[in-house]
Amino acid sequence: MVIFRENPSGGAPLLLMVERIKAMAFAGGAAVFPGGKVDAADFDYAEMLGGPLPLDEAAARLAAIRETIEEAGLALGLAGVSDPADCDEARAALHDGESLQAICTRHGWTPDFERLVPWSRWRPPAFERASRVFDTRFYLADAGATAPIATVDHTENRALFWATAAEVLEMADRGEVKIIFPTRRNLERLALFGTFDSAARHAAEHPVTMVQTYIDKREDGSWLCIPEGHGYPVLAEPIETAMRG
Numbered sequence: 001m002v003i004f005r006e007n008p009s010g011g012a013p014l015l016l017m018v019e020r021i022k023a024m025a026f027a028g029g030a031a032v033f034p035g036g037k038v039d040a041a042d043f044d045y046a047e048m049l050g051g052p053l054p055l056d057e058a059a060a061r062l063a064a065i066r067e068t069i070e071e072a073g074l075a076l077g078l079a080g081v082s083d084p085a086d087c088d089e090a091r092a093a094l095h096d097g098e099s100l101q102a103i104c105t106r107h108g109w110t111p112d113f114e115r116l117v118p119w120s121r122w123r124p125p126a127f128e129r130a131s132r133v134f135d136t137r138f139y140l141a142d143a144g145a146t147a148p149i150a151t152v153d154h155t156e157n158r159a160l161f162w163a164t165a166a167e168v169l170e171m172a173d174r175g176e177v178k179i180i181f182p183t184r185r186n187l188e189r190l191a192l193f194g195t196f197d198s199a200a201r202h203a204a205e206h207p208v209t210m211v212q213t214y215i216d217k218r219e220d221g222s223w224l225c226i227p228e229g230h231g232y233p234v235l236a237e238p239i240e241t242a243m244r245g
Contacts, residue, residue, distance in 0.1 A: 001033060001034050001035055001064045001065075001067075001068045001076065001077070001116070001138075001139050001141050002015060002033050002119060002138055002139065002140050002141065002186070002190065003015065003016040003033075003034070003068070003072075003074070003076065003141050003143055004140065004141065004142050004143060004196040004199070005143040005144070005162060006143075006144060006145040007164065011164065011194070012164040012165065012166065012191070012193075012194055013164065013193075013194070013195060013196055014162040014163060014164060015033075015162065015163065015164065015165055015168070015187075015190065016033070016034065016072060016074075016150055016160065016161075016162055017031045017032065017033065017160065017161055017162075017163065017168060017177075018031070018032060018033070018034055018071055018072065018152065018157040018159070018160045019031050019032075019157060019158050019159040019160065019161075019177065020032060020156060020157055020158070029178055030177075030178045030179055030180050030183070030243065031168065031171075031172075031177040031178065031179055031183070032179075032180070032183055033138065033183070033186075034064075034067055034068045034071045034072050034074075035063070035064055035067050035068070035071075035136070036063065036067035036070070036071070036156075037063065038056075038059050038060055038062075038063040039063065039066075041099045041100065041101065042059040042060075042062040042063045042066065042100070043055060043056075043059045044099075044101070045059075045062055045099065045100060045101040045111075046058035046059040046062055048101065049111065051113070053113060057137075058113065060137045061077065061111070061113050061116050061139065062100060062111060064077070064116060064137075064139050065077040065078060065100065065111060065116075066094060066100045068141075069087055069090055069091050069094055069100075070091060070094050070095065070153060071152075071153050071156065071157055071160075072150040072151070072152070072153075072160060073085060073087060073088070073091055073149075073150055073151040073153075074087070074143070074150050075087040075090060075109070076115070076141045076143065077111060077112060077113070077115045077116050077139075077141060078104065078109040078110065078111060078112060079109065079110045079111075079112040080107070080108050080109040080110055081107075081109055084143065085149045085150070090103045090107065091153075095153075095155075115141060115142070116139035116140070116141055117139060117140040117141070117199075117200045117203050117204075118137070118138075118139060118203060118207075118208045119138040119139055119140050119186075119199075119203050119208070120137075120138045120186065120208060120211055120230065120231075121135070121136065121137045121138070121208050121209070121210055121211065122134075122135075122136045122138075122182050122210075122211045122212075122213075123135040123136070123210055123211075123212060124212065124213055125212050125213065125214060136182065137208075138186060140196065140199055140200060140203060142196040142200075150162075164191070165187045165188075165190040165191035166191045168187050169184070169187050169188065169191065172184065178243055179243065180243045180244060181213070181224060181237065181242045181243060181244055182211075184234075184237070184243075185226060185232050185234060186232075188232065188233055188234045189231055189232050189233060192233065202231060203231075205231075206229075206230060206231035209229075209230070211226050211227070211230050212226075212227070213225065213226055214226075214227075215239065216236065220238075221238055221239070221240070222238070222239040222240075223236045223237065223238055223239060224236065224237055224238075224239045224242040224244070
């Protein structure tokens, strides 16, 4: 979930980034957007809710909602929540293994899928995949002008911070944080927009289709690339500098 927050200093919106612990098998030590694996319970809840979305899409949005509560302590994408940061009990229950469906029922919350704007979907080609398949969907979410207090979970992540997309890129260039190839490309794209609404309009103009990386061997070496047409301003990076997880 790419969480936007209005910048109290003016200028570009702030985005929430979490820094993964170094021991994680994927993107260890990197700054990423909150998120994680879709669970069987997410599919069960999506099937119970029904609605116009395909089952896998609804389950993915539920996973983004659930993982954001777990990782950042923010309940976004849910109707009936008065304060997104007031979800300590729900967070503890999720960490104890309770389902999002049970928690929403107890609190009177209802998933509001329209609050999650589809942004992109990435999956590496077959030669990039070994025993693990990463099919990652990114959604935009607006936290508005509030200043939600996000707190790190200290399980999968060691820290979190708010910064503009351009600031995160500058931090990475200075070596202060690490960002993997998909995160860098998404931050470059997000940096084009000064408001959540303008980013959401851009997303609507570029319906989500699968982004698949490929390697282009050039005279100056091998480059990790993505195709045109997905809305990204930068399409390639030398493979020796690209952090791939």
